[in-house]
Amino acid sequence: MPFVNIKITRDGVSPEKKALLIRGVTDLLADLLGKNPRTTVVVIDEVETDNWGIGGETVTVRRQRGE
Amino acid sequence: MPFVNIKITRDGVSPEKKALLIRGVTDLLADLLGKNPRTTVVVIDEVETDNWGIGGETVTVRRQRGE
Amino acid sequence: MPFVNIKITRDGVSPEKKALLIRGVTDLLADLLGKNPRTTVVVIDEVETDNWGIGGETVTVRRQRGE
Amino acid sequence: MPFVNIKITRDGVSPEKKALLIRGVTDLLADLLGKNPRTTVVVIDEVETDNWGIGGETVTVRRQRGE
Amino acid sequence: MPFVNIKITRDGVSPEKKALLIRGVTDLLADLLGKNPRTTVVVIDEVETDNWGIGGETVTVRRQRGE
Amino acid sequence: MPFVNIKITRDGVSPEKKALLIRGVTDLLADLLGKNPRTTVVVIDEVETDNWGIGGETVTVRRQRGE
Numbered sequence: 001m002p003f004v005n006i007k008i009t010r011d012g013v014s015p016e017k018k019a020l021l022i023r024g025v026t027d028l029l030a031d032l033l034g035k036n037p038r039t040t041v042v043v044i045d046e047v048e049t050d051n052w053g054i055g056g057e058t059v060t061v062r063r064q065r066g067e
Numbered sequence: 068m069p070f071v072n073i074k075i076t077r078d079g080v081s082p083e084k085k086a087l088l089i090r091g092v093t094d095l096l097a098d099l100l101g102k103n104p105r106t107t108v109v110v111i112d113e114v115e116t117d118n119w120g121i122g123g124e125t126v127t128v129r130r131q132r133g134e
Numbered sequence: 135m136p137f138v139n140i141k142i143t144r145d146g147v148s149p150e151k152k153a154l155l156i157r158g159v160t161d162l163l164a165d166l167l168g169k170n171p172r173t174t175v176v177v178i179d180e181v182e183t184d185n186w187g188i189g190g191e192t193v194t195v196r197r198q199r200g201e
Numbered sequence: 202m203p204f205v206n207i208k209i210t211r212d213g214v215s216p217e218k219k220a221l222l223i224r225g226v227t228d229l230l231a232d233l234l235g236k237n238p239r240t241t242v243v244v245i246d247e248v249e250t251d252n253w254g255i256g257g258e259t260v261t262v263r264r265q266r267g268e
Numbered sequence: 269m270p271f272v273n274i275k276i277t278r279d280g281v282s283p284e285k286k287a288l289l290i291r292g293v294t295d296l297l298a299d300l301l302g303k304n305p306r307t308t309v310v311v312i313d314e315v316e317t318d319n320w321g322i323g324g325e326t327v328t329v330r331r332q333r334g335e
Numbered sequence: 336m337p338f339v340n341i342k343i344t345r346d347g348v349s350p351e352k353k354a355l356l357i358r359g360v361t362d363l364l365a366d367l368l369g370k371n372p373r374t375t376v377v378v379i380d381e382v383e384t385d386n387w388g389i390g391g392e393t394v395t396v397r398r399q400r401g402e
Contacts, residue, residue, distance in 0.1 A: 001322055003137055003175060007244055007271040008301065015117045017300055019128065022120030024296040029274075032289050033281060039322065041137060041175060042120035043074055045112075045246075050216045053223030053243035054269055054307065061220065068188055070338055070376060074137040075167065082251045084166055086262065089254030091162045096140075099155050100147060106188065108338060108376060109254035110208055121135055121173065141378055149318045153329065156321030176321035177275055179313075179380075184350045187357030187377035195354065202389055204271055204309060208338040209368065218367055225363040230341075233356050234348060240389065242271060242309060255336055255374065283385045287396065290388030310388035311342055313380075 001039045002029050009059055010046035018044055068106045069096050076126055077113035085111055135173045136163050143193055144180035152178055202240045203230050210260055211247035219245055269307045270297050277327055278314035286312055336374045337364050344394055345381035353379055 022042045029035040049059035089109045096102040116126035138159050156176045163169040183193035205226050223243045230236040250260035272293050290310045297303040317327035339360050357377045364370040384394035
Protein backbone atom coordinates (compact mmCIF):
# COMPACT_ATOMS: atom_id res chain seq x y z
CA MET A 1 0.00 0.00 0.00
CA PRO A 2 2.96 2.36 0.02
CA PHE A 3 2.95 5.41 -2.22
CA VAL A 4 6.25 6.62 -3.64
CA ASN A 5 6.80 9.85 -5.56
CA ILE A 6 10.11 10.25 -7.36
CA LYS A 7 11.05 13.66 -8.74
CA ILE A 8 13.88 13.85 -11.27
CA THR A 9 14.91 16.38 -13.87
CA ARG A 10 13.43 15.79 -17.33
CA ASP A 11 16.34 14.26 -19.22
CA GLY A 12 14.74 11.76 -21.57
CA VAL A 13 14.75 8.71 -19.33
CA SER A 14 13.43 5.80 -21.43
CA PRO A 15 10.23 3.91 -20.59
CA GLU A 16 12.39 0.83 -19.99
CA LYS A 17 14.47 2.61 -17.34
CA LYS A 18 11.34 3.95 -15.69
CA ALA A 19 9.91 0.43 -15.61
CA LEU A 20 13.10 -0.86 -13.96
CA LEU A 21 12.99 1.94 -11.39
CA ILE A 22 9.36 1.19 -10.54
CA ARG A 23 10.14 -2.51 -10.24
CA GLY A 24 13.21 -1.84 -8.10
CA VAL A 25 11.48 0.46 -5.63
CA THR A 26 8.48 -1.87 -5.34
CA ASP A 27 10.78 -4.83 -4.63
CA LEU A 28 12.74 -2.86 -2.02
CA LEU A 29 9.55 -2.07 -0.11
CA ALA A 30 8.49 -5.71 -0.25
CA ASP A 31 11.89 -7.08 0.78
CA LEU A 32 12.72 -4.58 3.54
CA LEU A 33 9.31 -3.76 4.98
CA GLY A 34 7.14 -6.64 3.83
CA LYS A 35 4.86 -4.34 1.85
CA ASN A 36 2.46 -5.90 -0.63
CA PRO A 37 3.83 -5.17 -4.12
CA ARG A 38 0.38 -5.51 -5.69
CA THR A 39 -0.80 -2.29 -4.03
CA THR A 40 2.47 -0.36 -4.09
CA VAL A 41 2.16 2.76 -6.24
CA VAL A 42 5.13 4.64 -7.69
CA VAL A 43 4.72 7.96 -9.52
CA ILE A 44 7.63 9.58 -11.35
CA ASP A 45 7.59 13.36 -11.92
CA GLU A 46 9.96 14.71 -14.55
CA VAL A 47 10.75 18.38 -13.90
CA GLU A 48 12.16 20.92 -16.37
CA THR A 49 15.66 22.06 -15.43
CA ASP A 50 14.43 25.68 -15.27
CA ASN A 51 12.04 24.58 -12.53
CA TRP A 52 14.56 22.71 -10.37
CA GLY A 53 16.79 24.68 -8.05
CA ILE A 54 19.67 23.55 -5.89
CA GLY A 55 22.20 25.72 -4.15
CA GLY A 56 20.07 28.76 -5.01
CA GLU A 57 20.41 28.22 -8.76
CA THR A 58 18.44 26.44 -11.43
CA VAL A 59 19.85 23.24 -12.88
CA THR A 60 19.78 24.99 -16.28
CA VAL A 61 22.26 27.60 -15.07
CA ARG A 62 24.45 25.06 -13.30
CA ARG A 63 24.70 22.94 -16.42
CA GLN A 64 25.57 25.98 -18.54
CA ARG A 65 28.53 26.48 -16.22
CA GLY A 66 29.49 22.85 -16.75
CA GLU A 67 28.41 21.47 -13.37
CA MET B 68 -8.26 26.23 3.71
CA PRO B 69 -7.74 22.55 2.85
CA PHE B 70 -5.36 21.64 0.07
CA VAL B 71 -6.12 18.58 -2.03
CA ASN B 72 -3.82 17.02 -4.62
CA ILE B 73 -5.34 14.42 -6.93
CA LYS B 74 -3.02 12.35 -9.09
CA ILE B 75 -4.55 10.41 -11.99
CA THR B 76 -3.17 8.92 -15.18
CA ARG B 77 -3.33 11.24 -18.19
CA ASP B 78 -6.31 9.92 -20.14
CA GLY B 79 -7.88 12.98 -21.67
CA VAL B 80 -10.28 13.89 -18.87
CA SER B 81 -12.34 16.84 -20.12
CA PRO B 82 -12.28 20.28 -18.46
CA GLU B 83 -15.94 19.74 -17.56
CA LYS B 84 -15.15 16.53 -15.65
CA LYS B 85 -12.26 18.21 -13.88
CA ALA B 86 -14.56 21.06 -12.87
CA LEU B 87 -17.09 18.56 -11.47
CA LEU B 88 -14.34 16.76 -9.55
CA ILE B 89 -13.08 20.03 -8.05
CA ARG B 90 -16.63 21.03 -7.10
CA GLY B 91 -17.33 17.61 -5.61
CA VAL B 92 -14.23 17.45 -3.44
CA THR B 93 -14.73 21.03 -2.26
CA ASP B 94 -18.34 20.30 -1.31
CA LEU B 95 -17.33 17.12 0.54
CA LEU B 96 -14.85 19.02 2.69
CA ALA B 97 -17.47 21.67 3.44
CA ASP B 98 -20.24 19.19 4.22
CA LEU B 99 -18.21 16.68 6.28
CA LEU B 100 -15.64 18.88 8.00
CA GLY B 101 -17.18 22.36 7.77
CA LYS B 102 -14.24 23.65 5.71
CA ASN B 103 -14.67 27.00 3.98
CA PRO B 104 -15.10 26.27 0.27
CA ARG B 105 -13.84 29.73 -0.70
CA THR B 106 -10.30 28.87 0.42
CA THR B 107 -10.28 25.18 -0.50
CA VAL B 108 -7.67 24.47 -3.17
CA VAL B 109 -7.70 21.38 -5.40
CA VAL B 110 -4.84 20.61 -7.78
CA ILE B 111 -5.10 17.76 -10.30
CA ASP B 112 -1.90 16.16 -11.61
CA GLU B 113 -2.19 14.10 -14.78
CA VAL B 114 0.61 11.56 -15.02
CA GLU B 115 1.82 9.72 -18.15
CA THR B 116 1.15 5.98 -17.97
CA ASP B 117 4.90 5.31 -18.38
CA ASN B 118 5.44 7.24 -15.15
CA TRP B 119 2.82 5.48 -13.05
CA GLY B 120 3.64 2.14 -11.52
CA ILE B 121 1.45 -0.28 -9.62
CA GLY B 122 2.26 -3.84 -8.73
CA GLY B 123 5.83 -3.26 -9.88
CA GLU B 124 4.79 -2.46 -13.46
CA THR B 125 3.96 0.66 -15.39
CA VAL B 126 0.35 1.28 -16.35
CA THR B 127 1.51 1.30 -19.98
CA VAL B 128 2.65 -2.31 -19.70
CA ARG B 129 -0.44 -3.39 -17.78
CA ARG B 130 -2.72 -1.91 -20.40
CA GLN B 131 -0.77 -3.60 -23.20
CA ARG B 132 -1.59 -6.88 -21.47
CA GLY B 133 -5.23 -5.87 -21.39
CA GLU B 134 -5.54 -5.08 -17.70
CA MET C 135 -5.49 3.81 -9.17
CA PRO C 136 -5.78 7.51 -8.31
CA PHE C 137 -3.82 8.88 -5.39
CA VAL C 138 -5.33 11.69 -3.35
CA ASN C 139 -3.57 13.68 -0.65
CA ILE C 140 -5.73 15.90 1.55
CA LYS C 141 -4.05 18.41 3.83
CA ILE C 142 -6.11 19.96 6.63
CA THR C 143 -5.27 21.68 9.87
CA ARG C 144 -5.09 19.37 12.89
CA ASP C 145 -8.39 20.02 14.66
CA GLY C 146 -9.36 16.69 16.11
CA VAL C 147 -11.34 15.28 13.20
CA SER C 148 -12.79 11.94 14.34
CA PRO C 149 -11.90 8.62 12.73
CA GLU C 150 -15.52 8.36 11.61
CA LYS C 151 -15.35 11.66 9.73
CA LYS C 152 -12.07 10.67 8.14
CA ALA C 153 -13.65 7.40 7.01
CA LEU C 154 -16.56 9.30 5.45
CA LEU C 155 -14.16 11.66 3.67
CA ILE C 156 -12.16 8.75 2.27
CA ARG C 157 -15.35 7.03 1.12
CA GLY C 158 -16.70 10.21 -0.42
CA VAL C 159 -13.56 11.06 -2.40
CA THR C 160 -13.22 7.46 -3.60
CA ASP C 161 -16.85 7.41 -4.76
CA LEU C 162 -16.45 10.73 -6.57
CA LEU C 163 -13.49 9.41 -8.55
CA ALA C 164 -15.43 6.28 -9.44
CA ASP C 165 -18.62 8.12 -10.40
CA LEU C 166 -17.07 11.01 -12.34
CA LEU C 167 -13.99 9.43 -13.90
CA GLY C 168 -14.76 5.70 -13.75
CA LYS C 169 -11.74 5.04 -11.52
CA ASN C 170 -11.53 1.67 -9.80
CA PRO C 171 -12.32 2.26 -6.12
CA ARG C 172 -10.39 -0.85 -5.08
CA THR C 173 -7.06 0.76 -5.99
CA THR C 174 -7.89 4.37 -5.09
CA VAL C 175 -5.65 5.60 -2.27
CA VAL C 176 -6.46 8.60 -0.07
CA VAL C 177 -3.98 9.96 2.48
CA ILE C 178 -4.98 12.67 4.96
CA ASP C 179 -2.28 14.91 6.44
CA GLU C 180 -3.19 16.84 9.57
CA VAL C 181 -1.00 19.93 9.94
CA GLU C 182 -0.39 21.97 13.11
CA THR C 183 -1.83 25.48 12.88
CA ASP C 184 1.66 26.94 13.50
CA ASN C 185 2.78 25.18 10.31
CA TRP C 186 -0.04 26.37 8.05
CA GLY C 187 0.12 29.82 6.56
CA ILE C 188 -2.41 31.72 4.52
CA GLY C 189 -2.35 35.39 3.65
CA GLY C 190 1.20 35.57 5.01
CA GLU C 191 0.17 34.54 8.52
CA THR C 192 -0.09 31.30 10.43
CA VAL C 193 -3.53 29.91 11.18
CA THR C 194 -2.59 30.13 14.87
CA VAL C 195 -2.24 33.90 14.64
CA ARG C 196 -5.37 34.31 12.53
CA ARG C 197 -7.44 32.36 15.04
CA GLN C 198 -6.06 34.42 17.92
CA ARG C 199 -7.46 37.46 16.13
CA GLY C 200 -10.81 35.71 15.88
CA GLU C 201 -10.71 34.87 12.17
CA MET D 202 18.78 20.19 3.17
CA PRO D 203 15.27 21.62 2.99
CA PHE D 204 12.99 20.64 0.14
CA VAL D 205 10.53 23.20 -1.16
CA ASN D 206 7.77 22.55 -3.68
CA ILE D 207 6.04 25.58 -5.16
CA LYS D 208 2.86 25.06 -7.17
CA ILE D 209 1.64 27.93 -9.35
CA THR D 210 -0.68 28.17 -12.33
CA ARG D 211 1.08 27.90 -15.70
CA ASP D 212 1.20 31.52 -16.89
CA GLY D 213 4.47 31.77 -18.77
CA VAL D 214 6.75 32.76 -15.89
CA SER D 215 10.20 33.43 -17.40
CA PRO D 216 13.28 31.39 -16.52
CA GLU D 217 14.76 34.57 -15.01
CA LYS D 218 11.81 34.97 -12.62
CA LYS D 219 12.00 31.31 -11.66
CA ALA D 220 15.70 31.71 -10.94
CA LEU D 221 14.96 34.72 -8.70
CA LEU D 222 12.26 32.78 -6.87
CA ILE D 223 14.60 29.84 -6.27
CA ARG D 224 17.32 32.19 -5.05
CA GLY D 225 14.91 34.05 -2.80
CA VAL D 226 13.45 30.98 -1.12
CA THR D 227 16.90 29.45 -0.64
CA ASP D 228 18.17 32.66 0.97
CA LEU D 229 15.15 32.88 3.25
CA LEU D 230 15.77 29.38 4.59
CA ALA D 231 19.43 30.20 5.15
CA ASP D 232 18.77 33.55 6.82
CA LEU D 233 15.82 32.53 9.02
CA LEU D 234 16.63 28.92 9.87
CA GLY D 235 20.34 28.64 9.17
CA LYS D 236 19.77 26.00 6.48
CA ASN D 237 22.69 25.19 4.18
CA PRO D 238 21.86 26.75 0.79
CA ARG D 239 24.10 24.26 -1.03
CA THR D 240 21.71 21.39 -0.28
CA THR D 241 18.44 23.31 -0.42
CA VAL D 242 16.24 22.02 -3.25
CA VAL D 243 13.35 24.00 -4.76
CA VAL D 244 11.00 22.46 -7.32
CA ILE D 245 8.41 24.58 -9.13
CA ASP D 246 5.30 22.89 -10.54
CA GLU D 247 3.33 24.82 -13.15
CA VAL D 248 -0.28 23.66 -13.26
CA GLU D 249 -2.81 24.20 -16.09
CA THR D 250 -5.66 26.47 -15.05
CA ASP D 251 -8.16 23.67 -15.85
CA ASN D 252 -6.41 21.58 -13.19
CA TRP D 253 -6.40 24.17 -10.42
CA GLY D 254 -9.52 24.69 -8.37
CA ILE D 255 -10.29 27.25 -5.72
CA GLY D 256 -13.69 28.04 -4.24
CA GLY D 257 -15.08 24.97 -5.98
CA GLU D 258 -14.27 26.29 -9.47
CA THR D 259 -11.37 25.97 -11.86
CA VAL D 260 -9.13 28.98 -12.39
CA THR D 261 -10.11 28.80 -16.08
CA VAL D 262 -13.73 29.46 -15.24
CA ARG D 263 -12.92 32.17 -12.71
CA ARG D 264 -10.79 34.03 -15.23
CA GLN D 265 -13.53 33.77 -17.86
CA ARG D 266 -15.75 35.62 -15.41
CA GLY D 267 -13.06 38.26 -15.01
CA GLU D 268 -11.81 37.31 -11.55
CA MET E 269 19.57 15.53 -7.15
CA PRO E 270 16.45 13.39 -7.18
CA PHE E 271 13.86 13.83 -4.46
CA VAL E 272 11.93 10.80 -3.28
CA ASN E 273 8.96 10.82 -0.92
CA ILE E 274 7.84 7.47 0.48
CA LYS E 275 4.52 7.28 2.30
CA ILE E 276 3.82 4.21 4.44
CA THR E 277 1.46 3.44 7.28
CA ARG E 278 2.90 4.06 10.75
CA ASP E 279 3.75 0.56 11.96
CA GLY E 280 6.89 1.01 14.02
CA VAL E 281 9.47 0.56 11.29
CA SER E 282 12.89 0.63 13.00
CA PRO E 283 15.53 3.30 12.26
CA GLU E 284 17.73 0.52 10.85
CA LYS E 285 15.08 -0.49 8.32
CA LYS E 286 14.53 3.12 7.35
CA ALA E 287 18.27 3.53 6.83
CA LEU E 288 18.31 0.46 4.58
CA LEU E 289 15.36 1.78 2.59
CA ILE E 290 17.05 5.15 2.09
CA ARG E 291 20.26 3.46 1.04
CA GLY E 292 18.45 1.12 -1.33
CA VAL E 293 16.45 3.82 -3.11
CA THR E 294 19.52 6.06 -3.41
CA ASP E 295 21.54 3.21 -4.92
CA LEU E 296 18.75 2.35 -7.37
CA LEU E 297 18.70 5.92 -8.68
CA ALA E 298 22.48 5.91 -9.05
CA ASP E 299 22.62 2.50 -10.72
CA LEU E 300 19.66 2.88 -13.08
CA LEU E 301 19.71 6.59 -13.91
CA GLY E 302 23.24 7.65 -13.01
CA LYS E 303 21.97 10.09 -10.37
CA ASN E 304 24.50 11.50 -7.93
CA PRO E 305 23.87 9.78 -4.58
CA ARG E 306 25.40 12.68 -2.66
CA THR E 307 22.50 14.98 -3.54
CA THR E 308 19.71 12.39 -3.58
CA VAL E 309 17.13 13.15 -0.89
CA VAL E 310 14.66 10.60 0.48
CA VAL E 311 11.89 11.57 2.91
CA ILE E 312 9.73 8.93 4.59
CA ASP E 313 6.25 9.90 5.81
CA GLU E 314 4.60 7.57 8.31
CA VAL E 315 0.82 7.93 8.21
CA GLU E 316 -1.68 6.84 10.89
CA THR E 317 -3.92 4.01 9.72
CA ASP E 318 -7.00 6.20 10.35
CA ASN E 319 -5.60 8.63 7.79
CA TRP E 320 -4.88 6.11 5.03
CA GLY E 321 -7.69 4.96 2.82
CA ILE E 322 -7.75 2.31 0.14
CA GLY E 323 -10.80 0.83 -1.53
CA GLY E 324 -12.93 3.51 0.13
CA GLU E 325 -12.04 2.37 3.65
CA THR E 326 -9.41 3.29 6.21
CA VAL E 327 -6.61 0.83 6.88
CA THR E 328 -7.80 0.77 10.51
CA VAL E 329 -11.16 -0.66 9.47
CA ARG E 330 -9.64 -3.11 7.00
CA ARG E 331 -7.31 -4.48 9.63
CA GLN E 332 -10.17 -4.85 12.10
CA ARG E 333 -11.81 -7.10 9.52
CA GLY E 334 -8.60 -9.09 9.30
CA GLU E 335 -7.40 -7.86 5.93
CA MET F 336 -3.24 31.19 -5.13
CA PRO F 337 0.17 29.51 -5.00
CA PHE F 338 0.68 26.52 -2.76
CA VAL F 339 4.07 26.05 -1.14
CA ASN F 340 5.20 22.99 0.82
CA ILE F 341 8.41 23.32 2.81
CA LYS F 342 9.96 20.18 4.27
CA ILE F 343 12.64 20.58 6.95
CA THR F 344 14.05 18.31 9.62
CA ARG F 345 12.29 18.57 12.99
CA ASP F 346 14.68 20.67 15.05
CA GLY F 347 12.45 22.73 17.28
CA VAL F 348 11.93 25.74 15.02
CA SER F 349 9.92 28.28 17.02
CA PRO F 350 6.44 29.45 16.00
CA GLU F 351 7.91 32.92 15.49
CA LYS F 352 10.47 31.65 12.98
CA LYS F 353 7.80 29.68 11.16
CA ALA F 354 5.65 32.80 10.97
CA LEU F 355 8.57 34.76 9.49
CA LEU F 356 9.21 32.01 6.95
CA ILE F 357 5.55 31.98 5.89
CA ARG F 358 5.53 35.76 5.60
CA GLY F 359 8.78 35.76 3.65
CA VAL F 360 7.74 33.17 1.10
CA THR F 361 4.34 34.81 0.63
CA ASP F 362 5.98 38.20 0.04
CA LEU F 363 8.46 36.71 -2.45
CA LEU F 364 5.63 35.26 -4.52
CA ALA F 365 3.80 38.57 -4.47
CA ASP F 366 6.87 40.67 -5.31
CA LEU F 367 8.38 38.41 -8.00
CA LEU F 368 5.30 36.89 -9.63
CA GLY F 369 2.50 39.25 -8.62
CA LYS F 370 0.67 36.47 -6.75
CA ASN F 371 -2.16 37.49 -4.44
CA PRO F 372 -0.85 37.04 -0.87
CA ARG F 373 -4.38 36.62 0.50
CA THR F 374 -4.75 33.23 -1.19
CA THR F 375 -1.13 32.05 -0.94
CA VAL F 376 -0.89 28.92 1.21
CA VAL F 377 2.33 27.71 2.84
CA VAL F 378 2.53 24.38 4.67
CA ILE F 379 5.63 23.41 6.66
CA ASP F 380 6.37 19.71 7.24
CA GLU F 381 8.82 18.87 10.02
CA VAL F 382 10.40 15.47 9.43
CA GLU F 383 12.20 13.28 11.99
CA THR F 384 15.91 12.92 11.26
CA ASP F 385 15.49 9.12 11.05
CA ASN F 386 13.07 9.69 8.17
CA TRP F 387 15.27 12.08 6.14
CA GLY F 388 17.98 10.66 3.97
CA ILE F 389 20.65 12.39 1.96
CA GLY F 390 23.69 10.82 0.36
CA GLY F 391 22.22 7.39 1.12
CA GLU F 392 22.25 7.96 4.90
CA THR F 393 19.78 9.26 7.44
CA VAL F 394 20.38 12.68 8.95
CA THR F 395 20.51 10.94 12.33
CA VAL F 396 23.55 8.93 11.28
CA ARG F 397 25.23 11.90 9.61
CA ARG F 398 24.86 14.01 12.74
CA GLN F 399 26.26 11.22 14.90
CA ARG F 400 29.37 11.38 12.75
CA GLY F 401 29.50 15.13 13.34
CA GLU F 402 28.32 16.29 9.92
